[in-house]
Amino acid sequence: xxxxxxxxxxxxxxxxxxxxxxxxxxxxxxxxxxxxxxxxxxxxxxxxxxxxxxxxxxxxxxxxxxxxxxxxxxxxxxxxxxxxxxxxxxxxxxxxxxxxxxxxxxxxxxxxxxxxxxxxxxxxxxxxxxxxxxxxxx
Amino acid sequence: xxxxxxxxxxxxxxxxxxxxxxxxxxxxxxxxxxxxxxxxxxxxxxxxxxxxxxxxxxxxxxxxxxxxxxxxxxxxxxxxxxxxxxxxxxxxxxxxxxxxxxxxxxxxxxxxxxxxxxxxxxxxxxxxxxxxxxxxxxxxxxxxxxxxxxxxxxxxxxxx
Numbered sequence: 200x201x202x203x204x205x206x207x208x209x210x211x212x213x214x215x216x217x218x219x220x221x222x223x224x225x226x227x228x229x230x231x232x233x234x235x236x237x238x239x240x241x242x243x244x245x246x247x248x249x250x251x252x253x254x255x256x257x258x259x260x261x262x263x264x265x266x267x268x269x270x271x272x273x274x275x276x277x278x279x280x281x282x283x284x285x286x287x288x289x290x291x292x293x294x295x296x297x298x299x300x301x302x303x304x305x306x307x308x309x310x311x312x313x314x315x316x317x318x319x320x321x322x323x324x325x326x327x328x329x330x331x332x333x334x335x336x337x
Numbered sequence: 338x339x340x341x342x343x344x345x346x347x348x349x350x351x352x353x354x355x356x357x358x359x360x361x362x363x364x365x366x367x368x369x370x371x372x373x374x375x376x377x378x379x380x381x382x383x384x385x386x387x388x389x390x391x392x393x394x395x396x397x398x399x400x401x402x403x404x405x406x407x408x409x410x411x412x413x414x415x416x417x418x419x420x421x422x423x424x425x426x427x428x429x430x431x432x433x434x435x436x437x438x439x440x441x442x443x444x445x446x447x448x449x450x451x452x453x454x455x456x457x458x459x460x461x462x463x464x465x466x467x468x469x470x471x472x473x474x475x476x477x478x479x480x481x482x483x484x485x486x487x488x489x490x491x492x493x494x495x496x497x
């Protein structure tokens with residue numbers, strides 16, 4: 200499900216977006232610094248400061264995240280389900296290291312601190328080919 | 338409770354004139370969220386409303402959702418400095434985007450594409466500008482709350 204094609208979009212170069220929904224069915228849409236490939240069917244998302252997203256996921260584990268390829272802006276939407284949260288261990292340490300690099304690139308070292316890694320099962324991956332015109336048509 | 342007045346926060350509306358990335362979140366009656374990238378935004382007829390333009394090719398999930406649950410969220414982020422605001426409210430109606438609104442979408446895409454070029458090079462900017470803008474649906478939204486969604490400690494703070 201997580202193909203090689205998708206990996207560059209999971210390096211945190213272009214910020215991703217996540218949509219969750221509350222118990223009252225009010226959507227919340229916020230920026231995500233890091234969508235990290237865990238294995239072929241799981242991704243992890245860095246939690247630095249998104250409290251509403253965290254609250255929403257306590258009651259509704261379903262979310263969607265959009266990621267963008269940094270070279271050509273190809274877009275994918277992943278339907279995901281929160282399965283666990285990690286605050287230590289190998290995955291957390293890998294994400295912490297990558298996040299430090301992302302923070303350095305965007306001059307946001309002072310605000311990017313990994314609180315926890317949310318691990319999600321990926322239910323589907325949709326490549327939004329229809330959202331972009333082919334290169335030759337510009 | 339008094340109606341929210343977006344004009345009371347000029348810096349929020351000034352965001353619409355910048356190089357922005359615009360995304361929309363909705364959820365269906367089963368609380369399954371959906372995502373779409375918008376290509377334009379402007380103030381609505383009332384002081385508490387905005388109109389968001391989503392290209393038809395990516396609008397189907399949002400269109401379906403607002404018929405089941407009209408709660409909707411629009412997040413607008415300035416690509417140059419990450420200043421981001423989230424507008425949460427209800428979708429009051431949807432219609433075809435007008436010619437002038439589609440021109441606004443093209444202008445906003447060109448503006449954000451120039452900024453993307455500065456960060457990701459000419460090729461990055463050109464591929465950004467290839468995003469489809471038309472035809473588009475105009476989602477009219479009564480805004481109930483505005484949040485600061487700028488990455489950092491302020492993220493999630495209610496502004497209005």
